[in-house]
Amino acid sequence: MSPTSETANGGRRLVIVESPAKAKTIKGYLGPGYVVEASVGHIRDLPSGAAEVPAKYKSEPWARLGVNVDEDFEPLYVVNSDKRDQVRKLKELLADSDELYLATDEDREGEAIAWHLKEVLKPKVPVRRMVFHEITRDAIRQAVNNPRELNQLLVEAQETRRILDRLYGYEVSPVLWKKVMPRLSAGRVQSVATRLVVERERERIAFRSAEYWDLTGTFATVPGGDAFDARLAAVDGRRVAQGRDFGPDGQLRHPGQVEALSEETARALARALADTTFAVRSVESKPYRRSPYAPFRTTTLQQEASRKLGMGAKATMQVAQRLYENGFITYMRTDSTTLSDTAVSAARAQVAQLYGADYLPDRPRVYSSKVKNAQEAHEAIRPSGDRFRTPAETGLRGEQYRLYELIWKRTVASQMKDAVGHSVVVRVGGTSADGRDCEFSATGKVITFHGFLKAYVESVDDPGADVDDRERRLPQVAEGDPLTARAITPDGHATKPPARYTEATLVKELEDREIGRPSTYASIIGTILDRHYVFKKGTALVPSFLSFAVVNLLERHFGRLVDYDFTAKMEDDLDRIATGDAEAVPWLRRFYFGENGQAGAAGLAADAGNGDGDHLGGLKELVTDLGAIDAREISSFPVGDGIVLRVGRYGPYVEAPPEPGAEPGEPGKRSDVPEDLPPDELTVDLAKELLARPSGDFELGTDPASGRPIVARDGRYGPYVTEVLPEDTPKTGKNAVKPRTASLLKSMALDTVTLEDALRLLSLPRVVGVDPESGAEITAQNGRYGPYLKKGTDSRSLATEEQLFTVTLEEALALYAQPKQRGRAAAKPPLKELGEDPVTGRPVVVKDGRFGPYVTDGETNATLRRDDDPETITAERGYELLAEKRAKAPAKKTAKKAAKKAPAKKAPAKKTAAKTAAAKTAAAKTATKKTTAKTTTKKAATKKAATAKTSAARKTTGSGGAAENSTATDPGA
Template sequence: MPKSLVIVESPAKAKTIGKYLGEAFVVTASMGHVRDLPAKSLSVDVEHDFAPQYEIIVGREKVVSALKKAAKTADAIYLAADPDREGEAICWHLKQELGATKKPVHRVTFNEITKHAVQEAFNHPSIIDQRLVDAQQTRRILDRLVGYQISPILWDKVKRGISAGRVQSVALRLIVDRDREIRAFVKAEYWSVDVSLAGRTPPPFVARLHKIDGERVNLSNQEETDAVSDQLSSVSYQVADLTRKEKRRNPVPPFTTSKLQQESVRKLRFTAKRAMQIAQQLYEGIEIGEEGAVGLITYMRTDSVRVSGEAQAEAARYISERFGQAFVPERPPVYRSGRGAQEAHEAVRPTSVYRDPASLRRFLTKDQLALYSLIWNRFVASQMPPALYDVTTVTIQGGRFTLRASGRHQRFAGFMQVYIEGKDEASETKPAEAKDETAEETAVEEEAELAIPPLEVGEQLRLLDVTPAQHFTQPLPRYTEATLVKELEEQGIGRPSTYAAILSVIQNRDYVVKAQGKFRPTELGGIVVDLLVESFPHVMDYEFTARMETTLDEIEEGQKNWIEEMHRFYGPFSQWVKEAAVGMRNIKAMEEKTDEICERCGNKMVIRWGRFGRFLACTNYPECKGTRELPPELKEENGIEDEVNASGEAKAEPCDNCGRPMVMKRGRFGAFLGCSGYPECKTIRKLSQTEASSARPAPQPTNEVCDKCGNPMVLREGRFGRFLSCGSYPTCKNIRPISIGVNCPQCTSPLSERRTKRGRVFYGCTAYPKCAFALWDRPVQEPCPRCGAAFLAEKKLKGGGVSIRCVTEGCAYVRETDAAVKANA
């Protein structure tokens, strides 16, 4: 009997959905996208309305073939990818590939993978929304045109292998601009004065100097502050004014994608990428005992804070049972989504509030439980009433001085019984005395409990102490993942579903480094931003990028035609590309004069750009090839910071997944950063080029003597393995390979251990390139008992043992070592 074919993106999602649909359906996975623009070419026909030239993604051929085979025997096809642009595009591509089947094709969407939601979606199928497909296709083509036409210019002007992107480059600019603001910031000194006072009843309290002769305080140095402090010590104080107010602190809405990423960074120390990976697992389904696989949260890619009436009613029942009726608001809370939000979607919430974190503890991993608890707590708190505070503000007069003290007492916990939103690092760009009073009141509301004793207007107060304190204004802090995501969202750059990928790309391209969780641009990142801003000011403009996102939204809503918008963008963009190819500064060819002197020939040195950034080079090149690293004063002058410690080790940074320090490790492909929590956490990161160049071990002394100058030779490690080098380098550049004690069978020169570019070890003749003899297996100085060859070779076996064999063609001699025999016993 024919069955209906259901196609989703992942096996986990297929397993969960299949449980709800029954035997009349066959549920299978496409493993994500099946078609895309091929990487080998632009693959966009700009002459014919930007027609994309899609191909099946490498590695997906067998998946597509299996789907076509299943579609032939199915009576209907249901495409059930995620309910967003990417999901709609996946369905559209699948329909194109399966179109020859001539079967009815339905589109089903659901916001949560629960039995009711899935069955309801299949009872009311729809068709593919071409507007969403057009919006996704426009974004993909835009990104391809920008990336594939700007990146080659950067290869020519800066270095190969780097890239530009329509959104990633603008995100990088945010980090670079913030870094330059911090460097240009000039700290300003200011002073505050706190006065400890006591009334008729305890406790004593502290008031801050607010005004002098009716003017706001502005103390900028110690002498002025000491004079004021002396006067404050000699005056009497009384209560001039007293106000008591009720303040409400409202709950925060349930999570959108960006807010979930931000809180995951702040509270759980996850990266945005890690948070989305775990959220995907919770959405697609987790095995929870007798209930089987069930989706625990609603769809995690959303910019809406809407919550269904059914979910709100369930939350109200739970809150009443768990916390009491006082914690249930009179009416269900209503939150306003941001402009352009897709209100058809819901906020990120648990699919059932009755599945509290405690009941799921034994079914979830540590990270899954942490993220689920965050989502569950935020949602429950969003359905509770505000917290109530009694806030007291006291104005105190002491001669010509006016002081202020504020305190608060929590009268009703409200939503704070369950959840309090995390905070980012605060900045202090102006003296506290210069802040407006509204900001002061807001700060009071956010402080911890502050006790103010019972006071009355006119009451005399007793002076206990006067305490001046020095402060300095601080620049805006560097971006963390949380604050960068927040900034991207506020500026309208990119979309929440793309933030995690953006943050990963700019780190993988060595444009930024992350230390103590904060982004700092590398020298390469700064150079790339400067060149792009000079040559592509519109593409790098924050407002221009945000308008493009709005245009994509309008295409999705059917308000604009995607082809017309592509023409509107590409006309001027293609001209900018032509101008940049000629006019962009050539960093490779630039030289900057310095007063540094070459140690080899005495000529002046200049700053040049190389593979690993700027360095000093002799002006007498190529006759003199003297180079050296920039000294500290030139680094500071050029705004360059070391990416490694003085010891040559990478600066400690927290693991993206667990927060523990990353440490330098070495593997078969060289040095890398690995989590110190291994094997519990197996997170690794490749080194940036600067880190890699500085990560090689210090030279080791040997008993060898240089045959050119007579100085001792040292053991060094390079890109292709270890080698012997003269200890007087760079005066003497003599090097020679390390012999392994076996001679080449073709020319009798020594053989040495070497590495390929990818790090694989091999054994080659030291007379290369005159003699090209090489082999993968390690030679052993032992003649072959069968053919008499000068040496044998060790061959590592898949089972973990080692065999000894002859490498001479036609000789089949082989034997297992004792270790291999024991391993196979």
């Protein structure tokens, strides 16, 4: 039965989805009889601030939290202020409908949005839950004809997460405000993610590099024959040390088991092997086989998009969301690698069509998810429909095209044959002139049938690692064959500290540790970047000094909350609630209050049957007893030679030991530390260099004309000179006096500027003369964009800053006599060339613009962030900035168009209609206020099943359930 035939008798159905784009696509598939409208995300949530708490609750001790912790953690929901008009519109549409279909996403978050819609709209017509994982005509029609009921267990699981994150964020964040810096935040997963990044930086700081040497031999089978390289593997039967043999302290892990060559030893050995006769000692051949990669799930898509397209996790999910809403791919928040029978058939059909039957395995390949408690959606991310559109058939462009192509290739490749071939290890031996036996080793790989590699090759995080389709061919040799050494070259190496996390590797680490949900990783990484706990250097995630102080406090005083294993166990418990194997309220009670007032956070793990039985105070007790937290100690880190780095309320700085003879308690010299300095680069030498820099006011002398002192300062926007006004000078009001101020020229330095320089700067603007024709005064001025002349409203740029003081009236008149350049000035040469953008194929360059440096591909411009250096920015970082900018642009454009069109439709309305509409609006506002004033009824003292608990209607105005740690106004976001 088709949807249209069922509504032919005049019945009307209201279908509610989350986004307008999704609504537009679905409406095209449903046709007459259906009204499709968007909720535009969540319509209600926990109060984001005191202003949103209804007046009758403001005096309650739990009002700040928005959760009644004393009444079974009953949440107080309010309709979001920006959603009230949309809720009113939905109610009006519902009043004219015969059925309501809640068609939000198929995951836990979508289930919660559907439940909140039902609670707020209070429908009197039948309500259906409509679910689908792809937006195609067949999938939508099947979803309409096969509705289900709301899954109350999923709703309760999402609500428990939301309450837990609110308690964590709203209780722990204020501790950071008091002890570290205002406006910081803590969160269940974001704090653990920050700790991972900080711990990696600690490892880099503690790392000590080790130098080691080996030899590379270039061998040929016969004089003039094919040559190949082999690396020295053993000397006198002992393996030659490589980087993996050294610990982070720079010392050998097992000194007696390997031969560590110094530079002197390696060079001597190379000389001793110069005339040695070599021979093949062994040839070992093994078959090579590589199976296809599983189809994409959320995290693997984010990782590959980062590696191949330079897109961050957030940009990847934004583009994937658009592809899903417009019907190109299946749902993009999924833990599953399973393909439906329809998808397998579609993929196999394209393999046969595009690559031939030789590449098609006899039986379909089946993939099962390896993610623990995978539950978000029921299929991998793949092209939608029962026939996959090739990228060329989609009509997509830019990031959407590139991401669709990535998903399409991966899906098709997953149903192709293995790649096969063989790998070979050749060992070459010889005896040096000083009698040492040396053995070299060479490894080769030959792929005889590429199989799935014809369609897709996965990228790797380590730039030095081999990708799957890379071949290394060796010449045909046999054991005993003589070889000639064309060259023996000593090679020096140094061990490297562990690589910093990138977005891709941090996502992988969180998933491997089973911390958080894969669907929230993009928002988590976005949060720690927005909070300035982490900044980017190229694609690497670098922790700020601020994050060191935050993690230090959390580890010392909330250690259990940022423990990796404990956080993973909490995730297990939340999943148990989702399956009905655990109850939410007892679990939350132990977390917040502790069991019998004693067992707190540790009791959660114990309840799950996984705990160690520790007994700690609940969260409430932990945040109440702050006396043991020494704010200065938490934010202090020794650098060396008595120098300490401190994280102050206005940023990081280094402090030297007090000078000899200083008063007790008097601090030593201080100097600010650049906020974008990677912590592992703050050495003792650099700290001393920072301390040696001039700081504070430099008294240059007295202005002979005014008698006021002139000082030089280092300000927020660079060094400048200014005059010091007397203390009794009025600074506000009509008689306020502002001091003369001037920025230093580019040729001047703070520690070398003189009083004469300062007075010249303060004399600007300088009167050059009067234009004899117009009588207008011409002045030389120094502006934001450089030196220039001004005559009335007409300005002309000067070539150099020195001309501010030397340009004559004749030179100025000559400049004004030239035609003024219209439009844009001549383009400046790029600061740096980055290469071709993987999305557009256009060359990407770094330019210096009016508002600072930016990257551009000629079509899209993206301003460099505070942490990006134009000189050192990598190509990958440039591509990522452009990808993020392009991902944001279309949504804004659509919003603007919609905003412009709306008034035009209302223009013809008559006054009477306008009055009626105004009256309706006023009535609706009154109704909304009355609804907001309603409160949550107490839950029954004895609750039966988890389903019954959640389904009890709450009499408050609205719900939450934003993705964990994603609400920007929450301290826990």
